[in-house]
Amino acid sequence: MAGRTLYDKIWQSHSVGVLPTGQTQLFIGLHLIHEITTAPAFDMLRENGMDVPFRERTFATVDHIVPTDIRKRPFLDSEAEELIQALERNVEQFGVEFFGIDSMNQGIVHVIGPQLGLTQPGMTLACGDSHTSTHGAFGTLAFGIGTSQVRDVLATQTLAMDKLNVRRININGELGAGVYPKDVILYIIRRLGVSGGKGFAYEYGGPVIDRMNMEERMTVCNMSIEGGALVGYVNPDQTTFDYLKGRPHVPKGDGFDRAVEYWRSVASDADANYDEVVSYDGKEIEPTVTWGINPGQSVGISEKLPTPEESVDPEGVKKAYEHMGWKPGAPILGTPVNVAFIGSCTNGRLADLRAAAKIAKGRKVNANVRALVVPGSAEVKKLAEQEGLHEVFIEAGFQWREAGCSMCLAMNPDKLNGREISASSSNRNFIGRQGSPQGRTLLMSPAMVAAAALNGKVVDAREYE
Amino acid sequence: MSDIVKITKVRGTAVPIRGNDIDTDRIIPARYLKEATFARMGDYPFFDERFDASKKKKDHPFNDPEYKGASILFVNKNFGCGSSREHAPQALYRFGIQAIVGESFAAIFAGNCTMMGLPTVVVGAKEIAQLMKSVEDNPRTEYIVDLESKTISFGSQKMAIELPETYRTALTKGFWDSTALLRSNLNEVKKTAAKLPYMTGFTRS
Numbered sequence: 151m152a153g154r155t156l157y158d159k160i161w162q163s164h165s166v167g168v169l170p171t172g173q174t175q176l177f178i179g180l181h182l183i184h185e186i187t188t189a190p191a192f193d194m195l196r197e198n199g200m201d202v203p204f205r206e207r208t209f210a211t212v213d214h215i216v217p218t219d220i221r222k223r224p225f226l227d228s229e230a231e232e233l234i235q236a237l238e239r240n241v242e243q244f245g246v247e248f249f250g251i252d253s254m255n256q257g258i259v260h261v262i263g264p265q266l267g268l269t270q271p272g273m274t275l276a277c278g279d280s281h282t283s284t285h286g287a288f289g290t291l292a293f294g295i296g297t298s299q300v301r302d303v304l305a306t307q308t309l310a311m312d313k314l315n316v317r318r319i320n321i322n323g324e325l326g327a328g329v330y331p332k333d334v335i336l337y338i339i340r341r342l343g344v345s346g347g348k349g350f351a352y353e354y355g356g357p358v359i360d361r362m363n364m365e366e367r368m369t370v371c372n373m374s375i376e377g378g379a380l381v382g383y384v385n386p387d388q389t390t391f392d393y394l395k396g397r398p399h400v401p402k403g404d405g406f407d408r409a410v411e412y413w414r415s416v417a418s419d420a421d422a423n424y425d426e427v428v429s430y431d432g433k434e435i436e437p438t439v440t441w442g443i444n445p446g447q448s449v450g451i452s453e454k455l456p457t458p459e460e461s462v463d464p465e466g467v468k469k470a471y472e473h474m475g476w477k478p479g480a481p482i483l484g485t486p487v488n489v490a491f492i493g494s495c496t497n498g499r500l501a502d503l504r505a506a507a508k509i510a511k512g513r514k515v516n517a518n519v520r521a522l523v524v525p526g527s528a529e530v531k532k533l534a535e536q537e538g539l540h541e542v543f544i545e546a547g548f549q550w551r552e553a554g555c556s557m558c559l560a561m562n563p564d565k566l567n568g569r570e571i572s573a574s575s576s577n578r579n580f581i582g583r584q585g586s587p588q589g590r591t592l593l594m595s596p597a598m599v600a601a602a603a604l605n606g607k608v609v610d611a612r613e614y615e
Numbered sequence: 616m617s618d619i620v621k622i623t624k625v626r627g628t629a630v631p632i633r634g635n636d637i638d639t640d641r642i643i644p645a646r647y648l649k650e651a652t653f654a655r656m657g658d659y660p661f662f663d664e665r666f667d668a669s670k671k672k673k674d675h676p677f678n679d680p681e682y683k684g685a686s687i688l689f690v691n692k693n694f695g696c697g698s699s700r701e702h703a704p705q706a707l708y709r710f711g712i713q714a715i716v717g718e719s720f721a722a723i724f725a726g727n728c729t730m731m732g733l734p735t736v737v738v739g740a741k742e743i744a745q746l747m748k749s750v751e752d753n754p755r756t757e758y759i760v761d762l763e764s765k766t767i768s769f770g771s772q773k774m775a776i777e778l779p780e781t782y783r784t785a786l787t788k789g790f791w792d793s794t795a796l797l798r799s800n801l802n803e804v805k806k807t808a809a810k811l812p813y814m815t816g817f818t819r820s
Contacts, residue, residue, distance in 0.1 A: 163810070163811060164807065164811070165807070166800060166803050166804050166807045167800060167803055169790070169793075169796060169797075170784070170788065170790055170796070171781045171782075171784045171785040171788070171790050172780060172781045172784055173781045173785070175797055175800060175803075175804075177804060177807045177808055177811070179811065179813060179814070186648050186649075186700075187648075187699070187700065187701065189651040189652065190651075190652055190653055190701075193652065194794075198794070200794070200798070203801060203804075204808070214648075215649060227649075229649040229650070230649060232649075232651060233649055233651055236651045270813060272812070272813065273813060278699060279698075279699060280697065280698050280699040280723055294699045294723055295699060295723070295726075296699050296700070296701035296704075296723060296726065296727035296730065297701040297727075298701060298727065298730040298731065298792075298793075299726070299727075299730065301794060302793055302794050302797055305794050305797070305798055306794065306797040306798045306800075306801065306804060307804060307808070308797050308800075308804055309797075310785075310793045310796075310797060312779060312781050344636055344693060344696060345636070345692060345693035345696065345719060345721070348693075348719065348721070348722060349722070375697075375723070376697075378693065378696065378721065378722070380722045380723065401816065401817050405816065405817050405818075408812070408817040408818075409812070409813070409817045412812040412813070412817065444636050444638070444696070463635050463636075463692075465633075465634065465635070466634065466635050466636060469634060559640075559645045559698075560645060560646075561645045561646065561648065561649065578638075578640070578697060578698075580638045580640040580641065580697055581640070581641055581663075582640055582641065582644055582663050583640050583645075585645075585646075587644070587663035587668075
């Protein structure tokens with residue numbers, strides 16, 4: 151009999167039973183919540199007189215709406231203030247642990263879960279946010295869910311789910327200098343398409359992934375949903391265990407050894423049976439930049455923009471050009487940039503800030519560029535400041551902010567204006583995503599954003615390596 | 616939540632939204648997610664595509680009086696990709712949409728729709744082209760989406776529709792609002808939890 155994948159193993163051990171719909175009732179080991187997608191879920195619990203039976207398995211923070219400059223309460227945005235108050239009331243009433251705006255543990259939900267050691271291998275995890283796949287970096291089955299599902303997890307600690315197929319994605323060989331995990335995931339999405347992962351969990355592996363540290367694996371897993379895959383994961387290994395050791399919610403002493411034993415056991419077997427396997431050569435991957443209106447519309451830095459005719463979706467490409475205003479066949483190099491954003495659950499961790507700071511050090515942001523660095527959590531901010539990264543950024547002309555989602559989705563005051571073009575380390579270049587319906591977003595790695603900020607245009611950040 | 620509502624058929628006129636990969640940020644811009652309830656979401660679907668900065672109406676099927684009152688939405692590939700915001704299907708539903716027919720749907724979006732009792736059903740590329748043309752030629756055309764016979768019919772035409780069997784069962788048997796069903800198994804849930812090493816502090820059994 152062929153071996154099993156991590157997905158199969160965790161699915162089986164967390165299955166409560168089969169529902170009359172034919173779906174599986176799946177136990178959810180960890181539930182992370184934030185202010186945006188939860189208020190109606192708590193309202194529904196109240197209306198139906200339901201409690202939260204596994205309340206110690208839910209943790210809450212605020213990230214999406216929080217200002218990253220003036221944190222004083224009440225917030226200047228009265229809607230944001232009402233929403234945070236609603237969460238504060240809900241966690242109080244239902245007894246959920248909460249990392250509020252002043253907590254040292256506050257931050258983007260997908261940054262703090264791993265940082266606190268809440269996210270662990272061999273768990274199921276759910277959060278009302280599509281980038282929950284980030285936690286898959288630990289060998290966790292992590293699902294992005296909607297508000298009705300948040301209600302189900304709160305009320306039952308389970309979800310009604312259909313089983314996915316597993317596609318193994320190997321990145322072989324090695325990456326060139328100045329090529330980052332962001333480039334790897336943008337490359338994968340470009341190859342497999344923005345809906346290519348529908349019905350699949352993505353298992354990332356191969357030598358390039360094996361060599362990545364945990365922060366880098368999180369960047370890759372984070373954008374699984376941009377490729378249409380609900381779940382993305384990496385098998386846990388020594389890198390994973392070393393990262394987790396000593397973190398607040400990770401067992402200590404003998405408990406840690408027993409945990410590692412369990413964590414090792416959930417990794418896919420060497421002879422595991424995959425529904426599909428695809429392999430790419432790391433050497434083929436260049437620094438990658440999106441030019442269009444979805445994360446699959448990207449090119450390598452040395453390439454020219456595609457023509458509609460060479461695309462499988464000419465109408466989609468035309469729509470992208472209509473919004474972005476570029477000419478087919480133009481080089482991506484030299485595309486002007488007005489705003490630079492370094493942050494988000496994709497690239498707002500310490501390694502990301504270090505990569506950007508390395509390029510910014512001793513240089514100046516172009517006079518035409520508004521540049522922001524927004525750490526992914528209060529802890530990331532603290533660690534970066536201990537290394538003096540904030541001084542590097544401030545001296546170069548970047549704004550150094552408090553932790554939050556910020557301009558990734560512009561639910562706080564950090565927004566694009568009018569037709570501004572943003573070089574962004576975030577995850578979505580959708581029309582209107584960064585707060586202006588006419589705004590334009592170019593996704594790229596933090597190093598590439600830093601280089602674009604210095605030059606006021608897209609450049610090849612490898613020049614600074 | 617307590618009453619079982621079976622959804623077997625949606626009958627009504629339709630409205631087409633052309634284009635692949637229409638994401639949930641386009642369906643509902645993030646600024647409307649600051650509202651603490653879904654109550655007003657019906658005012659906002661496709662807001663930035665329907666209105667300019669001065670709130671003046673733009674050319675858009677949801678603004679077109681010809682399609683007023685439509686309860687079935689026709690779309691192309693990968694509709695609802697991106698953010699998991701349930702505000703997107705809530706906005707469409709509260710605007711009046713009771714079924715969506717398309718070439719394909721993003722996973723989280725289709726799941727959210729099903730849990731609200733809003734069927735998302737799939738037809739082929741040729742079929743969606745024909746459906747879109749039929750409604751553009753005559754916006755008063757009435758369609759019937761029938762989840763039991765797995766068809767969409769209009770005039771003398773009838774086409775097969777697809778949806779995951781689990782979703783179909785949830786909708787037609789009235790299990791789409793899953794909380795009560797899941798909660799009835801709480802004892803089993805506790806037994807499953809007790810067998811997971813991380814739920815018992817990794818103590819040896």
